[in-house]
Amino acid sequence: GESVGLHLPTLSVQEGDNSIINCAYSNSASDYFIWYKQESGKGPQFIIDIRSNMDKRQGQRVTVLLNKTVKHLSLQIAATQPGDSAVYFCAESSNTGNQFYFGTGTSLTVIP
């Protein structure tokens, strides 16, 4: 099966600082990657995605970087806010896109 893992299970940052959450994947054929945010007791919420033909994609306060050489994905959150406290998952899919494989998640805590 696929292997998607995260480098750090927990991350604490001060409010206003930037956050970086990392993710490693093992399947060279993966061509699509997603970051999800999951707040306690809720379902995952889509944050941002990136395809394998891109190295960087930006959204509102978030940036995803993809390094295919070392099979590494990161999510950067600018000016982290208390509302950003959640578990963040990366997920990757094969060419068909029908199946996603999720990492275990990183718990982000924002300290006011």
Place this chain on the structure above:
Amino acid sequence: NAGVTQTPKFRILKIGQSMTLQCTQDMNHNYMYWYRQDPGMGLKLIYYSVGAGITDKGEVPNGYNVSRSTTEDFPLRLELAAPSQTSVYFCASSFELSYEQYFGPGTRLTVT
């Protein structure tokens, strides 16, 4: 739009009992998915459907069954509940292979 709705929110089953987890989406999405999430873990795909009348197995289908008679509904059936099926179950949908998946709030199932 209500998005993706799931019922029930919580359920306790005895070993060997059966039940159906309901999932409905009102976004006219073609693709629907069932995931399970064990404590401290990522999501694992159980079954998915690319349209009414079409279903396929995901990563962990054993012990489950699904049907897709309409675009809106994608129920998940547990025939003989086992303690290993204690988990939180999430239903998700997406319009097409554009991949952005919308998740329901989840069903927390305990089998004792």
